[in-house]
Amino acid sequence: MNFQISVNGKDYSVNCEEKTPLLWVLRNYLNLIGTRFGCGSGLCGACTVLLNGVPIHSCDTPIWSVGDKEIETVESEENPTLNKLKSCVADLQAAQCGFCISGLLMRATSLIENDQKLDRDSIAHGLDGHLCRCGAHNRIIDAVAQAGQQ
Amino acid sequence: MTTPESLIKSPKVSDWLDFSIQGVVGIKTGKVEFGQGIRTALTQIVSEELRVDLGACQILITETEVSPDESFTAGSLSIQDSGLALRLASATAYRVAKDSDYWQVQLTSGWNIDVEIEVWTKNSSDYTIVGHDINNLELASKLAGQATFIQDQRFDGLLFARVLRPPVRGAELISMPSESSSPSVIKIIRNGSFAAVIACDEYSAIDAVEKLSEAAKWSIPANAFNTDDVNTFLNKSARDSQIVHEAGAFNDNAIQMRATYSRPFISHASIGTVTAIAQWDDSKLKIWSQSQGIYPLRSDIARALKIDEAEISISHIEGAGCYGHNGADDVAFDAVLVAREVPGRPVLVTWSRDDELSWAPFGPAMQAELGAQLDDTGAIIQWSHLVRGNGHSTRPFTLPTPSLLAYSHIADGQAIPAAGDPPMPRGGGTGRNSIPLYDFKNAKVVTERLLEMPIRTSAMRALGAHLNVFAIESFLDELAFTSGQDPVEFRLRHLSDSRGRDVIEKVAQISRWGQKLKDGAGQGIGFARYKNKGAWCAVVAQVEAEESLKVTHLWIAVDVGLVINPNGVKNQIEGGALQSMSWTTKEEVHIKEGKVVTNNWEDYPIVKFSDVPIITTEIISRPKMPTLGAGEASIGPTGAAIANALHAAIGVRVKQMPLTYKNIVAGME
Numbered sequence: 001m002n003f004q005i006s007v008n009g010k011d012y013s014v015n016c017e018e019k020t021p022l023l024w025v026l027r028n029y030l031n032l033i034g035t036r037f038g039c040g041s042g043l044c045g046a047c048t049v050l051l052n053g054v055p056i057h058s059c060d061t062p063i064w065s066v067g068d069k070e071i072e073t074v075e076s077e078e079n080p081t082l083n084k085l086k087s088c089v090a091d092l093q094a095a096q097c098g099f100c101i102s103g104l105l106m107r108a109t110s111l112i113e114n115d116q117k118l119d120r121d122s123i124a125h126g127l128d129g130h131l132c133r134c135g136a137h138n139r140i141i142d143a144v145a146q147a148g149q150q
Numbered sequence: 151m152t153t154p155e156s157l158i159k160s161p162k163v164s165d166w167l168d169f170s171i172q173g174v175v176g177i178k179t180g181k182v183e184f185g186q187g188i189r190t191a192l193t194q195i196v197s198e199e200l201r202v203d204l205g206a207c208q209i210l211i212t213e214t215e216v217s218p219d220e221s222f223t224a225g226s227l228s229i230q231d232s233g234l235a236l237r238l239a240s241a242t243a244y245r246v247a248k249d250s251d252y253w254q255v256q257l258t259s260g261w262n263i264d265v266e267i268e269v270w271t272k273n274s275s276d277y278t279i280v281g282h283d284i285n286n287l288e289l290a291s292k293l294a295g296q297a298t299f300i301q302d303q304r305f306d307g308l309l310f311a312r313v314l315r316p317p318v319r320g321a322e323l324i325s326m327p328s329e330s331s332s333p334s335v336i337k338i339i340r341n342g343s344f345a346a347v348i349a350c351d352e353y354s355a356i357d358a359v360e361k362l363s364e365a366a367k368w369s370i371p372a373n374a375f376n377t378d379d380v381n382t383f384l385n386k387s388a389r390d391s392q393i394v395h396e397a398g399a400f401n402d403n404a405i406q407m408r409a410t411y412s413r414p415f416i417s418h419a420s421i422g423t424v425t426a427i428a429q430w431d432d433s434k435l436k437i438w439s440q441s442q443g444i445y446p447l448r449s450d451i452a453r454a455l456k457i458d459e460a461e462i463s464i465s466h467i468e469g470a471g472c473y474g475h476n477g478a479d480d481v482a483f484d485a486v487l488v489a490r491e492v493p494g495r496p497v498l499v500t501w502s503r504d505d506e507l508s509w510a511p512f513g514p515a516m517q518a519e520l521g522a523q524l525d526d527t528g529a530i531i532q533w534s535h536l537v538r539g540n541g542h543s544t545r546p547f548t549l550p551t552p553s554l555l556a557y558s559h560i561a562d563g564q565a566i567p568a569a570g571d572p573p574m575p576r577g578g579g580t581g582r583n584s585i586p587l588y589d590f591k592n593a594k595v596v597t598e599r600l601l602e603m604p605i606r607t608s609a610m611r612a613l614g615a616h617l618n619v620f621a622i623e624s625f626l627d628e629l630a631f632t633s634g635q636d637p638v639e640f641r642l643r644h645l646s647d648s649r650g651r652d653v654i655e656k657v658a659q660i661s662r663w664g665q666k667l668k669d670g671a672g673q674g675i676g677f678a679r680y681k682n683k684g685a686w687c688a689v690v691a692q693v694e695a696e697e698s699l700k701v702t703h704l705w706i707a708v709d710v711g712l713v714i715n716p717n718g719v720k721n722q723i724e725g726g727a728l729q730s731m732s733w734t735t736k737e738e739v740h741i742k743e744g745k746v747v748t749n750n751w752e753d754y755p756i757v758k759f760s761d762v763p764i765i766t767t768e769i770i771s772r773p774k775m776p777t778l779g780a781g782e783a784s785i786g787p788t789g790a791a792i793a794n795a796l797h798a799a800i801g802v803r804v805k806q807m808p809l810t811y812k813n814i815v816a817g818m819e
Contacts, residue, residue, distance in 0.1 A: 016351075024353035028310075033302035034295020038421050039503040040356070043751040046421055074295035086293045093285060093717055096725055097185025097471030098292035099299065099422040127759040131751065133421050134185050134471045135725030137762040 003063050007032065008076040014063070022066060023047045023058040026073060034074040034102050038131070045130030048103035049073050055110045074102035082109045084150055088143040096134030104130050108144045118148040151267050156180070156235035160218035161264050163246075166239035167196070168210065169256040175202050177209040177236065180220025181228040182442060183288070184472035186781055187718040188228045190287045194714055195233050198279040199240035199272055200252070209287070212466040214448055222443035222545060224474070224609060225577060226684055226779025229714060233777060241269040274712055274773040281773065283717040288468075300425045300440050300467040305496045308427070309336060310352040311488045312359040314345040315505055316559070318744035319605070320371035327365050330358045338362065339491045342561030346488045348497060356502070374744025375604035377415065380515050384538055387600040394574050395585040398592035404532045405521035409628060411621035413807040415605060415739035416513040417748070419756055422470025423506045424477040428485035429496040435462045436496075439482040440469030443546065447479050450546035451486055454557045473729065474610035477501055477510035479546045480555035487556055507754055508746035509555060512739055513610035514540040514569070516580070518621035528633040530644060533590040537618055538598035540607040541569030542579030555606075568603040572613075577681035583615035583786055586622060587679050588644040605741060611729065612785035615680065619786025620734070620793065620807065623676040627794040628803060637675055637794065638663055649709050650679055652770055653688040656707035660768055661690035670696055674794025676787035685710045685783035689727065691791035692763075695799045699809055701731055701763040701792055706784055708767065711775035719780045724765045726784040732757040734789035735809045 003014045007030060014029045021040075026032040026049070035058055038046030042057035049058045050072040076082055085105050088094070095101045104127060111118065111126045123144045124137075132140065153161075160166065160180075168176030177196050183189045189209045197204045210216065220232055242265050247255050255261065274281070292298050316323070323343040330338055330347065334354035339346050347362060349355040375383075427438040435457075441447045444464040452459035469478060481499055489497040501509070516539035523532035544553040549567045557563040571579030578584070581597035630640035638658045645651055654677050657663075661673060672695075677688040685708060692703040708723050736755050740748045748754040789807070796814070797803045804817035 016353075020353050024351065024356075028351040028353065031304060032295070033297050033304070036299070036301065036422060037352075037500070038423070039751055041503070041750065044421055044503075074293075089293060090285065090289060093283075093289065093721065095286075095289055095292065096187070096721055097422075097468075098289060099185075099420075099470035101292060102295055105293070121760075124759040124762065130759065131421055131756060132759075133419060133473070133729065133756065134721075135728030136721070137728060137757070137759050138724065138765055139721075141759065141762075 005066055005071060006068070007071045008073060009078060016063060018064040019062045021059050022049070022061045022063055025063050026058065032073055032075055036099060036102055045103045045107065046100055048106045050106050050110060053110060053113065055107045074105055079109060081112050085109060085143065085147040088147040092139050092143045092146070094136055094139035094143040096136050100130060100132045104140060111144065112148045118145055120145065153267055154231065154234045156218060156220050156231045157238070157265055162261070163239050163243050163263050163265055164261040165218050166236055167243055167261065169252045169261060172253045173206060175200060175207045175252070177207055178217050179209065179232045179236065180212060180218045181223045181232040182212050182466045183468050184440065186722060187286055187715065190284055191229055191714045191718055192233060192236055193287060194279050194284055195237050196240045198277055199237050200244055204279060204284065212444060214444055214464045219445045221446060224442055226680065226781045226783070229777045229779055233714065235265070237271055238267060238269060239265045241271045242266045245269055280714050284715055298468060299422065300427065300438060300469050301422060301500060303427060303438065303467065303498070305427065307495050309348050309350065309492060309495050309497045310355045311346050311348045311497050311499045312355040312502065313484050313499065313505070314359050314362050314366060315509055316343055317368055318370060318374055320374060320744055321368040324367040324369055326362055326367070332358050337491055339488060341487060342559055342563065344487065344556050344559040346484070348488060348492060352500070371744065375741055376743060377739065377741045380414065383604065384515065384517050384600070387602045389538065389598040389600050391596060391598050393594065394578070394581045394597050395593060395595035397590065400534070400592045400594040401532060402534060404523045405534055406523045407629065408519065408521040409625055409805060410517060410519045411617065411624060411805045412517045413515065413617045415515045416610065416733050416737050417507055417739050417754060418473055418476040418510050418610060419507065419754060420470045420472060420476060423501040423503060424481040425469060425498065425500040426482040426485040427496050427498045428482070428489035430489050430493045433461050435486060437462065437464045437482055437486065438467050439464055439478065440467060440472065441478045441482060442472065442475065446545065446547040447482060450552045450554055451483055454483065454552040454554055475511055475543065475545050475608035477506060477555070483554035483556050487560065504749045507749045511544055511606045511608035514542060514607035516614065516617040518617055520621055520625045522625065522629055524629065524633055528635055530590050530629065531592060533586060533593040535584050535622070536596045536598065537580055537584050537614065539580055539600060540603050541571045541599045542607065542609050542613040543572060544569045544606055544608040566606055568601050569607045571599050578614065580614045582613045582618060582681060583678055584618040585682060587647055587650060587682055589646050590644065611726065612782040615678065615782065615786040616730065616733065616789060619676065619678040620789045623787065623790030624793050624803070624805065627674065627797065641677060647679070649686050650677065653677065653686045653707040653709055656768055656770060657688040657690050657705050660707065660766060661705035663690060670694055670799055672795045672798025674791045674796070674798050676790030676794065678786045680783040685778040685780055687783040687787050689784060689787040689791040691788065691795040693792060693795040693799050695796055698811060699735060699796055699814065701735070703763050704765045704788065706765065706767045707770060708780065708783060709770040709772060710778045710780050711772045712777045713769055713771055714777060716769060719769055720767050722780040723767055723784045726782060727765060727788040728757060728762060730785040730788040731792060734792055734807055738808050
C-alpha cells in the first residue's frame, strides 16, 4: 500500500505493507537510521520518536496508524528544544555508546516542552521507560535539567 | 623495558602510524570502540607525543588487512597495551623526524622502521592533551542521528536476514516450510538446525521468520537444564580444581567462621542487538563486525568453514555498548552462512531481543566458600577461599573447536566445548580477584572450573571478580562486625599496599564514613585492586531499605595511574558501578527445561533511571605511574559495598545475589 507521511517537515511517499512498523519505514525506506531498534516491543525506548509532539514507540506503531500526523526524529534540525538538548548532552558528555540516546533525546524534548517541574526526580521518572546499559544515567539527567533551564 | 606485547607482532612505526596523506596522521590500532571512549583516548596519546593537533589525527577503522593484531579488546588493557605501543611509535617518529617532518620522512625513507622501546617520551608534566578532558570524538555524529553503528550501514544491494533459533537448547529441526508467500522474501535457507530468512527489507525478514517459527517442527530433548537446579549443578558437575594461592602454614582445621556467596547467570543485555554484515565474492569473504576481536574471529570462521583465513577480511564497525563476549562473533558467523546463499550481495543480520537475551553467552553462575580465623587481637590469621563455576571464556579461537553459536546448529558442526579460563597470571577467569590483596599470613585459594556447560558462558565485564570481590569484601565486613571492629579500620589493619590504603582512606573521607544516618539507612564499603595488578578502587554505598532496597549514593575513589582523559575515566568508573549495581540488585537469568524465560525486558529488568543513585567519584592522579584500565575496576567493589550497606541498614547479610526482596527475606532466616 502507498502511504504519504511527513517526517521532520518533509513529505515522503512509501509503498509497504500497512502493518509495517514506523521504525522500519524510517530505517529501511527513508534511510533515517538515527531511530534505533532495541527490542521491538516498546520496552526499551530506543525507537522513540515524536508524533505530533507526543513520544511514541516507533517499533510497535504500524504505518497505517500514522495518518497525516507530523513525525519528528533525532535527525530533525529545526526543533529548538531538541537542539538545546543535543548541545547539553555534548557539553556534559552524557552518553557512552550512544545507542539509547536518540530515543532519550526525543522523550526529553517532550518532557521539557510540557513544562513539567524538572527536578532530578521528575526527570528520572520521566525517562524511566528508557534503558541505558552503559550507565550514563546521571549525566543524561543533568543534561536534561540543564536544557530545561535554558 | 621488555617489549610491550602489542609491539611483538607489530614492531614497525608504519604498523601504527600512517603519514600517507600530507598533514594528516592516520592512527592504527587493533583495539576497538564499543562505547568506552578508547578511540578518543588513543588519539590523545598520539597527538601529545607527535606534537600534532588533535584535529589532524584520524584514528582508522580496525581492519584485518591494515591494523595491528592485538587480539581481543578486553580486560581493561587497551590503554595499557595499545596506548603504550602508540606512545612509543609516536615518540620514535618524533625523534626520527626532528629535523624534517613526518610527511617528508614518509616520502623519502618511509616509516618501515622499528619502534624504539627505550625512546625518550614526553614528560607527563609537559602534557597539554593527555590528562585533559577531551570530548568523545564520535558523540557529535551520534547526536545528529548519523550512521555510526553497524546496524545503520546501507551498502548498495544490501539484503536483510533474521535467524530462526531452536525453541530450547539442544532441539533439532525436523521440518519447516522452504518458501514464503511474501514477495519481499528472497530466500529461506536451512543448514541442519540452522535456518534463516533473507529479505529485501528488515521488517519482511522479521515477519517471515515469525511465521517460519510457528510452522517449524523440532525434536525436543529430555532432561534439559533448569536454573532452579543450579546449586546442584555447581556442586555435582565434574571440575578442574586448582590451588591458585597458598601462603604460610594454612590450616583448614583452624577455620572458625565460614560463609558461602553466590551469583546467578547474568546477561549482557545490551540495548542494541548484535549485528553483522557479510558478503561473498567468488571465494573471497568480506565481513563487517562489531566483534571485540576481529583477528581471532577470522581464525574461528576459517576453521569452521575449512577455508584459508587469507580469503577472509573483517572490518570493525561499532555496535551498541558491549561489556564482554556477547553475540557479536556469533552473528558474524550467522551473516557468513546466510550471505553464502546469495553470492555477491551484502547481507545484514541482526538478532532479535529474544535472541540477544536467550542465546548470547552468559556470565556464569558462581559460588564462593570463604573461611577465616581471627587471633585474640581480632586480626585474620587463617583465610580460605574456594570459588566454583563454569569458565569465563568461549571466545573465538580459544577452544579446541569453533565456539560460534551457529556452528553448533549446522549439519556438519559440533557442540561448543566447555568454557575455559584465562590463566591466573593474565588475571584468571573463575579465579579473578580470588587471591586476597590483604596481608593474610596463612591462606589458601582454590578455583573449580566446571567441565560440563549446560548453558554457554563467557567473558562478561570483570569476569569472576564480580563474585570474588563480593565474597571477600562481604566476609571481611562480617568478620569486622562480629569482632566489634570498624570495617574501614579492619581493612586498613590488614593492608600494607599503599595505593590501596589511599583509595580506602579517600573514599572514607568523601563519604563521611561513620556519620550517623537515619533509621533504615546504612553505609557499606567495598575495595579491590582489579586483577591484583590493575586499577585500585574503593566504593562506599549508602542505601535505604524499607520494603525494598534503594541505593541512594555511591562514593568512589579510584587510582588508574596516569589519567589520559579524566572525563572518560569517570564515565567508565561510574558506568561500571551502575552496571554492577544492576547485576547485584536485580539481574538473574531463569532457564526452564532448556529455554531462557528471561528473554525480554519485563522478565529481565535492569536498572532504571529512577533507581540510579547520586555518584561522587574522585580520581587519585598519579602522573608518574603507568596508566591502568578503568572499565572494570568498580564492578567488584560496588556490589560488595551495596551488600554491606544493606547489612548496616537492616542487619541482614544477603549472600546470594541478586539482592531482591526474595533473597533479602531468605537472608533473614
